Structures are given as C-alpha cells and as structure tokens.
Amino acid sequence: MKNYTIVGKSEKKIDSLSLATGESKFVDDFELKNLLHCKIVYSPYAFAKILDIDDSEARAMTGVIDVLHFKNTKHILHTTAGQGFPEPSPYDTVMFDHIMRFAGDRAAMIVAESPVIAARAAKKIFVDYQVLQPLLDPEIAMEPDAPRLHDSNRYAAIPVKYEPERNLAAEVEIGFGDISQGESEADFMIDHTYHAHYGSHCAIEPHSVKTYFDEMGRLVIVTATQVPFHVRRIVSKVCQFPLSKIRVIKPRVGGGFGGKQEVFLEQLAATVTIKHKQPCRIVLTRPEVFQSSRTRHPVRTRLRMGVKNTGEITFLEMDSLLNSGAYGTHALTVLSNCGAKVLPLFNKIKNLHFLGRSVYTNLPVGGAYRGYGATQGYLAVNQHIDIICRRLHLDLPQFIKDNHIKVGETSEVFKALGEGTEGVTQYIHSCGLDECIDYCLHEIDWYNKRDKKIRKGDRVRGVGLSVAMQGSGIPMIDMASASMKMNEDGSFNLDMGATDIGTGSDTILAQIAAEELSTNLDKMIVCSSDTDRTPFDVGAYASSTTYITGRAVKKCAAKIKEQIIQVAREILSSSANELIVQNSAVIDEKQNKSVTFSEICTYAIYTRNQFQIAASASEFVEESPPPFFASTAEVEIDTKTGDIKVLKYVSAVDCGQAINPQLAEGQIEGAVANGIAYALTEQYIFSDKGNLINKNFKTYKIPVAADMPEMKTKVIESHEKTGPFGAKSVGEIGINGPTPAIANAIYDAIGVRIFDAPFTSDKIYRALKSALKL
Amino acid sequence: MKAVLKINGTEVPVKFDFDEHLLQTLRNHGFTEVKNGCEEGECGACLVLLNGKPVNSCQVFTATAIGDEITTVKGIGTLHQPHIIQECFVEAGAVQCGFCTPGMVLATYALLQDNPDPSDDEIKRALSGNLCRCTGYVKIIDAVKRSARKMKIT
Numbered sequence: 006m007k008n009y010t011i012v013g014k015s016e017k018k019i020d021s022l023s024l025a026t027g028e029s030k031f032v033d034d035f036e037l038k039n040l041l042h043c044k045i046v047y048s049p050y051a052f053a054k055i056l057d058i059d060d061s062e063a064r065a066m067t068g069v070i071d072v073l074h075f076k077n078t079k080h081i082l083h084t085t086a087g088q089g090f091p092e093p094s095p096y097d098t099v100m101f102d103h104i105m106r107f108a109g110d111r112a113a114m115i116v117a118e119s120p121v122i123a124a125r126a127a128k129k130i131f132v133d134y135q136v137l138q139p140l141l142d143p144e145i146a147m148e149p150d151a152p153r154l155h156d157s158n159r160y161a162a163i164p165v166k167y168e169p170e171r172n173l174a175a176e177v178e179i180g181f182g183d184i185s186q187g188e189s190e191a192d193f194m195i196d197h198t199y200h201a202h203y204g205s206h207c208a209i210e211p212h213s214v215k216t217y218f219d220e221m222g223r224l225v226i227v228t229a230t231q232v233p234f235h236v237r238r239i240v241s242k243v244c245q246f247p248l249s250k251i252r253v254i255k256p257r258v259g260g261g262f263g264g265k266q267e268v269f270l271e272q273l274a275a276t277v278t279i280k281h282k283q284p285c286r287i288v289l290t291r292p293e294v295f296q297s298s299r300t301r302h303p304v305r306t307r308l309r310m311g312v313k314n315t316g317e318i319t320f321l322e323m324d325s326l327l328n329s330g331a332y333g334t335h336a337l338t339v340l341s342n343c344g345a346k347v348l349p350l351f352n353k354i355k356n357l358h359f360l361g362r363s364v365y366t367n368l369p370v371g372g373a374y375r376g377y378g379a380t381q382g383y384l385a386v387n388q389h390i391d392i393i394c395r396r397l398h399l400d401l402p403q404f405i406k407d408n409h410i411k412v413g414e415t416s417e418v419f420k421a422l423g424e425g426t427e428g429v430t431q432y433i434h435s436c437g438l439d440e441c442i443d444y445c446l447h448e449i450d451w452y453n454k455r456d457k458k459i460r461k462g463d464r465v466r467g468v469g470l471s472v473a474m475q476g477s478g479i480p481m482i483d484m485a486s487a488s489m490k491m492n493e494d495g496s497f498n499l500d501m502g503a504t505d506i507g508t509g510s511d512t513i514l515a516q517i518a519a520e521e522l523s524t525n526l527d528k529m530i531v532c533s534s535d536t537d538r539t540p541f542d543v544g545a546y547a548s549s550t551t552y553i554t555g556r557a558v559k560k561c562a563a564k565i566k567e568q569i570i571q572v573a574r575e576i577l578s579s580s581a582n583e584l585i586v587q588n589s590a591v592i593d594e595k596q597n598k599s600v601t602f603s604e605i606c607t608y609a610i611y612t613r614n615q616f617q618i619a620a621s622a623s624e625f626v627e628e629s630p631p632p633f634f635a636s637t638a639e640v641e642i643d644t645k646t647g648d649i650k651v652l653k654y655v656s657a658v659d660c661g662q663a664i665n666p667q668l669a670e671g672q673i674e675g676a677v678a679n680g681i682a683y684a685l686t687e688q689y690i691f692s693d694k695g696n697l698i699n700k701n702f703k704t705y706k707i708p709v710a711a712d713m714p715e716m717k718t719k720v721i722e723s724h725e726k727t728g729p730f731g732a733k734s735v736g737e738i739g740i741n742g743p744t745p746a747i748a749n750a751i752y753d754a755i756g757v758r759i760f761d762a763p764f765t766s767d768k769i770y771r772a773l774k775s776a777l778k779l
Numbered sequence: 780m781k782a783v784l785k786i787n788g789t790e791v792p793v794k795f796d797f798d799e800h801l802l803q804t805l806r807n808h809g810f811t812e813v814k815n816g817c818e819e820g821e822c823g824a825c826l827v828l829l830n831g832k833p834v835n836s837c838q839v840f841t842a843t844a845i846g847d848e849i850t851t852v853k854g855i856g857t858l859h860q861p862h863i864i865q866e867c868f869v870e871a872g873a874v875q876c877g878f879c880t881p882g883m884v885l886a887t888y889a890l891l892q893d894n895p896d897p898s899d900d901e902i903k904r905a906l907s908g909n910l911c912r913c914t915g916y917v918k919i920i921d922a923v924k925r926s927a928r929k930m931k932i933t
C-alpha cells in the first residue's frame with residue numbers, strides 16, 4: 006500500500022456541517038418570487054386512449070394559469086433516461102401523449118399560482134378515456150395477440166434491436182463455445198428460474214425542479230439531478246430551446262440511487278417558464294414518486310448450468326426477461342448488465358450463451374437503480390452456485406475462489422457484451438475478492454453455522470454467502486473533466502461537472518486534488534455542478550465518478566503542479582533538475598531554499614511574467630476495473646409463522662485504494678441496508694388492473710434504525726494501477742449482495758428455496774407448509 | 780390567518796391558511812432547514828421540537844402551535860456555532876445526502892435530553908421515526924453514541 010497524505014484518510018465530508026446545521030440548500034429551498042406551481046394529473050388506467058380532455062372548468066378557476074396536455078404541447082420523441090448522446094434507450098416518449106401506458110402516466114399538468122389551487126384544479130380536469138385491455142404479464146408481451154403499447158414511429162437512436170410492434174424494447178444475445186458440447190460433457194444440469202422484483206429508490210428528497218429566466222434572459226434550471234449536462238441537452242431538444250440559453254444548476258441533492266438520472270420533470274417546468282416567462286416549481290409528492298417516477302426493473306432469469314461431478318461447470322445458459330414497464334428507459338443497458346456485470350466473474354466457463362429481452366408492459370417504468378442489472382443477475386447466479394455446491398457437497402467459498410476471475414485474467418464476456426452494444430476487452434489488474442470472502446466467513450463464523458440449523462424452540466438459524474463485481478464507469482463512452490485555478494493564499498478552485506448527490510464525491514475528488522498537489526484539503530474550494538461554470542461530466546451513474554472524474558482531477562492537478570514548479574523555479578533561480586513539492590511549498594534541496602504556494606501564486610499574479618495558474622483536463626477511459634464484494638448473512642426463521650429476521654450482515658469490498666475509507670464504508674452500509682429491505686419487505690403490489698396499491702412509506706416498507714441487523718463492513722484495499730491513486734468504484738456494488746445471501750441463508754436454515762424475491766414471511770410460511778406436505 | 784410563532788427563541792409573525800400544517804408555514808417563512816420528505820408523517824425529515832418534544836411538523840396544524848416553543852435544527856446549533864450533536868454527525872460520517880440529517884439531529888437531541896446514556900436499542904427506537912436511505916444507520920447510531928459521550932463530558 007502506498008503512503009499517501011490525504012488519500013486513504015477519513016477526512017470529514019466537506020459539506021456535512023452545512024447539511025447538519027440545515028444551511029445547505031436543496032432545490033425546494035431556493036426562494037423565487039412569482040413562482041408558478043404545478044400538479045400533474047395521472048391516468049388511473051393502466052392502458053387507455055384519451056378521446057378528449059375538458060380543461061375548461063380548471064382554467065376558469067381563479068389562480069389557474071394554464072393546463073398542459075397532448076393538445077397544446079410539442080410532441081418531440083425522446084427518452085427520459087438521462088444518458089449520454091446518442092442514448093441507448095429508445096425514443097418512445099413525448100411530454101404529453103394521448104395514449105396512457107400505465108396507471109401513473111401523465112395526462113395533463115395544472116399550472117397555478119399556489120400548490121393548493123393546483124391540487125384543487127387537478128380534480129377539475131375531465132378526461133374522456135377509452136379504457137384498453139392492459140398488458141400486465143411480461144411473459145406474454147411478445148405473443149402475437151398481446152396488446153401493443155407503442156407505435157412503429159418509435160425508434161432507437163443507435164443501431165440495436167428494437168421492435169415496438171412486438172413490444173420488444175431491447176434484445177441482446179451473446180455466446181461463445183458450444184452449449185451442446187457443454188451439455189454432453191455434463192454429469193448433471195441445474196435449471197432454475199429466479200425472479201427479481203420492482204423496487205423504489207426512495208431518496209428521501211422527492212424529485213424536485215425549479216426553473217426561471219435570469220436577468221440575461223437565459224433559462225435557469227435548478228434541479229435534483231444526477232446528470233446536469235444531460236438535462237441541458239434533453240431539455241434543449243424537447244423544448245426546442247437553444248442549449249446556449251440553458252443553465253443547469255445542481256444544488257445539494259437528497260439522494261439519487263439512479264432515480265434522479267431520469268430527466269422527466271425538467272422539460273415540463275422549462276415549458277411553463279418558457280411559455281409564461283415566470284418561475285416554475287415541480288416537486289413530486291411521495292405517492293407520485295412511487296408511482297410515476299422510475300423503479301428497479303423486474304427481471305425473470307432462467308439459468309441453466311451443466312456440471313461435472315468434480316464441480317467443473319461445462320456450460321452456462323442465461324435467459325433474462327426484463328419488464329421495462331410502459332417506456333424503454335434503460336431497457337437495453339440494464340438488460341445488458343444482467344449479463345455483462347455478472348458473467349465475467351466466473352470466467353472459466355468455456356461454453357456460454359446469454360439471451361436477454363426487455364419487453365414493454367402497462368406497468369410502472371423501470372430505470373437506473375443502484376446495481377443496474379447486476380443486482381438482478383447476481384440474485385440468480387449466487388443462488389445457482391449455492392445449489393450446485395450443495396448437490397455436490399462442495400465448499401461454496403472454495404468453489405467461488407476456484408472459479409472467479411483473477412488478476413491478469415480476462416473474460417470473453419467483457420468484449421462480447423458492453424452497455425447495450427459490444428463491450429471492451431479488459432484484464433483484471435486488482436482483485437481482493439478472496440480476502441473479502443475470508444473476512445465475511447470469519448465474521449459470521451461460517452464453518453460453525455453452515456448446515457448446522459441451530460435451533461431455539463421454533464426458531465432456526467442459517468447462513469448464506471454471495472459475491473459480486475461491478476464496474477467503474479462505462480469504458481470508451483464516459484468522459485469527465487475538471488478545471489482548477491490557484492488563488493494567492495495558496496487555495497484552489499476545483500470546478501467539476503461531477504455530480505455529488507450525497508455520495509461525498511465532492512470530498513473525495515478534492516482529496517485527490519490535494520494529494521496530487523501536496524496541500525491540505527481545506528485549500529480546495531469545490532464547485533459542482535453548474536453547466537455554466539463547470540466543465541462537462543457525464544454525471545453520477547455507472548459507478549464512474551471516483552474512477553473517471555478522479556483521474557481527470559488528478560491529471561488537472563498535475564498540470565497545475567507543473568505550473569507551480571515553473572514559477573517556483575523562477576522565484577528561486579533554481580537550476581536544480583528536481584524541485585520537491587511538499588506541504589504546500591516547493592523546495593530546492595540543492596540550494597536549501599523553499600517557497601510557499603501562497604508566495605508562488607502571489608508572484609504569478611502580481612510580480613513578474615504574470616499569469617493565472619490554471620488548468621483543465623479531461624479523462625476518457627478504456628477500461629472499467631471492477632470492484633469486488635462478498636457478504637454473508639445470518640438469518641433466523643420462525644418455522645411456525647415464517648417470520649424472518651436478519652441477525653447479522655457482514656460485507657467486505659475491494660474498491661482499490663479507498664480515497665476516504667469512512668465514506669467508502671458508508672456507501673456499502675447504505676447499499677446493503679437497501680438490499681436487505683429489497684430482499685425482505687420492499688415490493689410493488691398491484692391491483693389486478695395494474696394499479697400500484699402501496700405507494701407510501703406506510704405500505705412500502707423501507708428500513709428504520711430498529712430494523713437493522715448487526716452490521717460489519719470492511720474495506721479491503723487493493724491497488725488498481727489504472728485508477729486515481731489506485732482507486733476503483735464503490736457506490737453501487739453493495740446492493741448486489743443481500744438478496745442472494747439471504748436467499749441462501751433461508752435455504753440453509755429451513756431447506757426450502759424461494760425463487761421469487763422478496764422473501765416475505767408469508768412466502769416463507771407457505772413454502773414451509775408446502776415442503777412439509779411433500 | 781395571522782399569528783406570531785415562537786421559533787428558535789424568536790417571535791416570528793406568520794401568515795397561513797387555517798388548515799395549513801406547521802411544515803408548510805415554517806418553510807414558507809424561510810425555515811427551509813425543515814425538510815419535506817413525504818408529508819404523511821412517515822419519514823421524519825420535517826421533525827421539529829415542540830416544547831422540547833419531537834413532532835413531525837407535517838402532522839401539526841400551524842394554528843395549534845401558537846404559543847408553543849418551536850425548535851428547528853438551527854435552533855440548537857448553527858454553521859458558526861454548531862451543537863455537539865451536529866459535530867458528532869460530521870465526525871462519524873453520518874451525513875451523506877443530508878436531507879434526513881436535520882430531523883435526525885433533532886431526534887437525537889430530544890433523546891439525549893431525556894436519556895443522556897441510551898443503549899443501542901434505545902437509540903434505534905428513538906430514531907425509528909426518521910428514515911435515512913443513504914447510510915444504513917450504522918454511522919448515525921455511532922454519531923448518537925459519540926454525542927452522548929461528549930455531552931456528558933461538557
């Protein structure tokens with residue numbers, strides 16, 4: 006491990022005191038005068054055609070300014086996915102349509118002088134719906150007589166398979182080797198189907214946006230987003246408003262987890278401000294967030310593996326069916342990642358086939374969600390290898406250690422499957438997975454508990470293990486940049502498009518800059534992100550910020566350092582080849598002289614050969630080094646009632662060099678907490694007509710402090726030579742662990758496997774009952 | 780309606796609708812440190828102290844709070860003069876997005892006023908009206924323990 010001064014230290018998160026004292030501003034905390042408030046009117050039907058909208062009564066109300074709907078807004082096809090250009094998600098959305106494709110699709114939007122008036126007016130909109138037979142089952146979406154959701158004028162912006170006439174939002178297929186060869190070599194086959202379910206991000210700050218014209222007539226969008234630059238581009242397109250006249254400001258954001266990558270409100274608020282020349286506010290209520298924002302895509306995964314009695318896997322066949330819901334946001338890329346982030350982990354398999362299909366249904370819309378397909382894929386694969394090891398009486402941890410990808414190795418999957426299209430060949434430079442596994446086994450006391458079914462009355466205990474990898478950004482696609490300038494007290498402005506949504510990226514990126522410059526963290530003045538002030542960054546997604554923006558920041562700081570040395574050389578009349586930068590100063594050891602950063606910048610600004618010490622740098626990456634993760638769960642199940650408790654959850658991550666260990670741990674702890682609840686309690690419950698029933702925190706149960714098991718989290722450091730100071734990503738990976746680890750622990754306890762997540766007590770009860778009958 | 784509310788020790792004249800909740804009134808008058816996460820009394824982001832007791836301000840009619848001592852997170856400490864609890868949240872790494880933090884800090888304050896030496900279970904119970912999606916609560920619970928230790932010393 007290298008010896009760093011700032012990197013690797015748990016420095017205080019730079020915005021945390023401001024947040025803890027309530028000073029920091031989130032979108033809805035910005036005060037704007039003459040603000041217009043919006044209330045969206047949603048379709049109560051999963052599938053319906055709007056024959057007519059009567060907005061006259063609403064318009065007649067005092068304080069109602071406008072009502073937007075399909076009759077009076079632009080119909081520009083786009084995707085709300087908030088991805089780079091051209092987006093890999095199909096262009097299948099317009100701001101307001103006359104076809105309602107899920108219960109929660111927007112029919113109209115009231116614009117009024119107050120939220121109260123807007124809410125009242127929303128009840129005075131009369132929509133004449135022709136209710137259609139909805140498509141609620143993804144399994145039948147592609148059948149010839151299935152209802153068809155989208156017209157054939159919908160299209161994909163990149164050359165990929167997209168067939169709206171068959172409800173096919175995306176398809177990917179890769180393979181190598183020979184499956185029939187694998188079948189003939191196998192002593193037995195394991196064939197199971199696993200279901201990952203809907204989930205909501207539940208960022209505590211709801212989706213919020215405010216728009217206004219500034220004093221120069223430019224449209225300012227203050228928004229809770231993960232992708233400010235994509236917001237600017239998409240709003241410009243959808244509102245047909247010049248990009249140069251749009252400024253997007255990202256203030257503090259109250260959590261995102263993928264949900265705020267979606268650009269689906271900004272264009273509405275912008276439309277209002279452009280039309281009425283008045284500031285506009287849209288803040289969703291909690292039920293609106295659940296119903297009409299984005300979700301985790303449910304995925305049905307069928308896995309078939311051939312196995313020799315020695316434990317060698319002779320082939321793997323994975324068939325993933327992703328329910329994209331009403332629109333195809335992230336339908337291709339989440340689908341791809343079900344394979345791309347999962348299959349390379351077990352790289353010894355010579356015969357492999359992956360077929361993924363994303364289909365439209367009249368259900369809520371999927372989108373980016375922490376884990377992004379890997380969560381759904383690992384749910385299946387981790388259970389499958391547990392089943393194989395049990396059948397062969399093999400030691401599961403050793404089986405994983407024997408089969409997982411190692412340093413210096415590659416997988417054909419990397420090249421075959423990227424984010425929707427072909428991927429990029431890459432070799433593993435760092436992998437601490439074995440140490441992660443060992444830590445988790447030790448902390449859970451694996452060998453004294455596995456297969457022991459420890460009983461206390463009706464309650465029985467079991468343990469389970471899961472492993473995962475993720476990526477660090479999207480190789481050959483993602484770009485990030487930073488710009489810096491120096492001030493005469495030796496401080497630096499660090500401007501980045503990178504989007505801190507609560508992750509602490511502002512802090513860790515400032516640590517990287519401070520380390521490179523051998524100065525202190527408090528010398529960094531961070532600005533992120535403002536499309537007018539900060540250079541381009543794709544935004545906070547795909548676990549990219551630490552790795553890609555981190556590299557851009559390091560490169561930028563190195564350029565600044567060169568300039569500092571050049572000025573120091575002039576000040577010190579140094580002829581020495583090597584000047585040393587240390588403790589915010591430059592030292593000429595030969596002459597035994599030094600000059601401070603403050604003196605250097607003051608000289609550069611005021612004294613001779615004046616110039617601004619400043620630089621900018623971009624990074625575009627060719628690799629996406631995976632972090633690795635292991636976790637173990639201990640559960641206790643009441644065999645009479647099916648009641649399940651997670652007693653302890655142990656996690657270990659190899660994220661390369663942790664730039665800030667405390668923040669890295671926090672990422673894992675938060676992801677694991679979300680994952681445990683996804684495994685046990687979080688789910689979308691629909692009526693038989695496709696209406697979401699549980700759309701508040703009372704009925705969609707996310708954990709509170711008292712629900713949490715004992716948690717142990719360890720950052721196992723490795724050194725990723727391509728990463729900034731050896732770092733890889735850490736933001737998403739933790740969420741891939743709990744669902745399969747808990748599923749495996751349930752089996753360990755009661756000998757019953759539940760293939761449909763979540764593992765609620767009633768499902769466990771029913772599974773126990775039917776197992777007893779058998 | 781018009782009234783004078785006592786907020787963070789200061790008398791503040793306010794205007795509000797008769798059926799308005801305290802959360803809205805506070806936010807409308809610049810107390811935006813009180814956050815709105817659900818408006819259903821479930822998330823605790825809007826927690827304030829009413830005569831020292833924690834309440835979800837989205838569930839309290841403004842009209843019923845007239846005459847009460849209302850304390851927001853800025854009432855216990857500010858950026859320039861933070862309370863020990865706020866400092867401990869920072870040190871423990873308990874602040875990620877920070878949207879739940881004002882409510883968490885006030886729930887902690889109320890707990891430690893009643894019970895300066897809470898057990899883990901007591902901490903978990905006291906915070907169970909406050910949702911956090913970022914942290915998994917591990918570092919928040921640590922922050923409460925640190926606060927308890929430090930407040931005993933001072």
